[in-house]
Amino acid sequence: MQNHIRELRKSVKLSQEELAKLCKVSRQTINAIENDKYDPTLQLAFDIASVLNTTVDKLFISSSNKKR
Template sequence: MKNTIATRRKQRKLSQAELAQLTAVTRQTINTIENNKYDPSLSLAFKLAAILETTVDALFSNGEDVK
């Protein structure tokens, strides 16, 4: 499952550490999610979407176009 977290995080001018603090996880967790090595829990996915001002569907996709 691909994600657009890094792109959206950079657009909001947030570092991995800042995003981690806002979501109450470690910077390493954000890094592994961005690198598609870890799928976040549903609650974390919703937190990420809210902070990055988007939807969970827009953050994560299975390679198909999300509309």
């Protein structure tokens, strides 16, 4: 599942480490999510969305909803 986390994180001037601390996960977890190597739990998705002041549906792009 693709996502917009990196772009949104950078727009609010947070490092991966800062976002990770605010979400109580490791920097490696944030890195893996941003690089589409790990799908977060629903709770973590909500936590990331909250920190980035957005909604879960705006963070993630379902492969079935990609524009062709």
